Amino acid sequence: MVQRVAQEAAVAVTRFSLLGCGMALTWLMQSHAAVLPQERADAMYHSYSGGGVSIDGPSILLRKQIGNSVSVSANYYVDTISGASIDVLATASPYAEKRTEHTVGLDYVRNKTLMNVSYTSSDENDFNATTYSLGVSQDFFGDLTTLSLGYSKGSDEVGKRGDESFSEQAERHNYRLGLTQVISKNFIVGLSLENIADQGYLNNPYRAVRFLEPESERGFRYETEAYPNTRTSNAAALTANYYLPYRASIYAEARLFSDTWGIEADTYKVGYIHTFGDDWIVELRARHYSQSKADFYQDLYQRSEEFNFRARDKEMSTFSNLSLGFSVSYELRFSASAWLKKSSINLDFDHVAFDYQDFRNVLADAPVGDEPFYAFSANITRLYLSVFY
Amino acid sequence: MQLRTFPCKSVGRMLLFAALALLNIACASIExxxxxxxxxxxxxxxxxxxxxxxxxxxxxxxxxxxEGARGAEGGAGGGCGCN
Structure with missing residues (x-):
């Protein structure tokens, strides 16, 4: 009977949802008006340095409006990777690599509806990925509420250096729902939900698990990881921005995550943005992230191929990190009638400390399985010039 | 002990109509x-x-x-109908 009640409740909820969606769509059709993103150009130098790895490169973003209802954008982004993380040091040699990413997008506004489509391609010598995205957002209830829906489809082609015959594929579908609500003239909140479903080869071909092998020199050996070939995840984030009585604001964000691999994660972020005169904007922020391990993660297996699925990728382990960061922006304003309206130079910096709770540092001199847990810190820097026209 | 049958279907319908009525009122009168x-x-x-x-x-x-987590980054987007 409980089952029947549940079924009937589900039917009622489904009908309600369908009608609710119908009404929402009617509002979407009736109401009017969104705004195209601001025309701007950004040139950024980015750098990540930590855990033995350095990644840096440029990113250029251009956005231009065509007529009153269309805006186009293009982004060129490069990662130059050098050094060796602990995973690489344990199983392979340091390497240098380059990743290039191109994105083109188009936004179209009609009354209160904003639509966008974009295409991204990312190329490395052993990994190619393409993503198609589309989204629609709509303001309603006197422009106090914005509802947005999005979908992306990604395809990966995974190769492996030194193994020409290695070729695997993976596919990804992202479904996004966002709701932004103006609460008062100083307070705005947002809710966003995202479901991501992957299918295909989801391993990193260079990562390996270790298992006990008493006869080997170090007491353990490595073998290839084996992940399930499907993964579905759900994430929900709640954000709030509040304008203070002087020209400053505070914000907070909480995100919950879970997936079918058994990973559960929480992210909390708070920030304070302060202005000095009309020209300077300073932001201070803190972010904390923690996650539980994937069901099939283990730092040390008892024997080769102990389980069907095996992982020792530290991103699959139990860990947390804390980031502390700041941003400084200096703005130059020009005449409203000039071609160039505003320009800004910006520096963003974050220091992140990672603490692993079941990923051991195999480089430490200790008995197998008793090595200290790994920890490292990294600096993330972004220096960029923006012009608004 | 037998559980009393809960008239879920009718309650579901009532809730549905009540919600639709409220939404219609909200739609008509919201300022x-x-x-x-x-x-x-x-x-x-x-x-x-x-x-x-x-x-x-x-x-x-x-x-x-x-990090293992992914998705729902960076707020819901959208704005305040300003600019």
Whole structure:
């Protein structure tokens, strides 16, 4: 009977949802008006340095409006990777690599509806990925509420250096729902939900698990990881921005995550943005992230191929990190009638400390399985010039 | 002990009609409680969830590559109907 009640409740909820969606769509059709993103150009130098790895490169973003209802954008982004993380040091040699990413997008506004489509391609010598995205957002209830829906489809082609015959594929579908609500003239909140479903080869071909092998020199050996070939995840984030009585604001964000691999994660972020005169904007922020391990993660297996699925990728382990960061922006304003309206130079910096709770540092001199847990810190820097026209 | 059968179907319908009625009332009578001329603060760039898209997308990428969680980053987007 409980089952029947549940079924009937589900039917009622489904009908309600369908009608609710119908009404929402009617509002979407009736109401009017969104705004195209601001025309701007950004040139950024980015750098990540930590855990033995350095990644840096440029990113250029251009956005231009065509007529009153269309805006186009293009982004060129490069990662130059050098050094060796602990995973690489344990199983392979340091390497240098380059990743290039191109994105083109188009936004179209009609009354209160904003639509966008974009295409991204990312190329490395052993990994190619393409993503198609589309989204629609709509303001309603006197422009106090914005509802947005999005979908992306990604395809990966995974190769492996030194193994020409290695070729695997993976596919990804992202479904996004966002709701932004103006609460008062100083307070705005947002809710966003995202479901991501992957299918295909989801391993990193260079990562390996270790298992006990008493006869080997170090007491353990490595073998290839084996992940399930499907993964579905759900994430929900709640954000709030509040304008203070002087020209400053505070914000907070909480995100919950879970997936079918058994990973559960929480992210909390708070920030304070302060202005000095009309020209300077300073932001201070803190972010904390923690996650539980994937069901099939283990730092040390008892024997080769102990389980069907095996992982020792530290991103699959139990860990947390804390980031502390700041941003400084200096703005130059020009005449409203000039071609160039505003320009800004910006520096963003974050220091992140990672603490692993079941990923051991195999480089430490200790008995197998008793090595200290790994920890490292990294600096993330972004220096960029923006012009608004 | 036998559980009493809960008239879920009728309650479901009643809830549905009540919700639709409320939504219709809300739709017909809702007045924006923040007027367009009161949105200066909301339109200030310091209130934007994605003030600098080029830096924001890079930052998300930097975290996503090193964490198991993914998705629902950077707020819901959308704005306050200002500009």
């Amino acid at each position: 924006p409680w923040v007027q367009p001329y009161e949105r200066d603060n909301l339109a200030d760039p310091i209130m934007a969830t994605n003030r600098n898209p080029v830096a924001t997308s890079y930052t998300h990428h930097a975290y996503q590559a090193r």
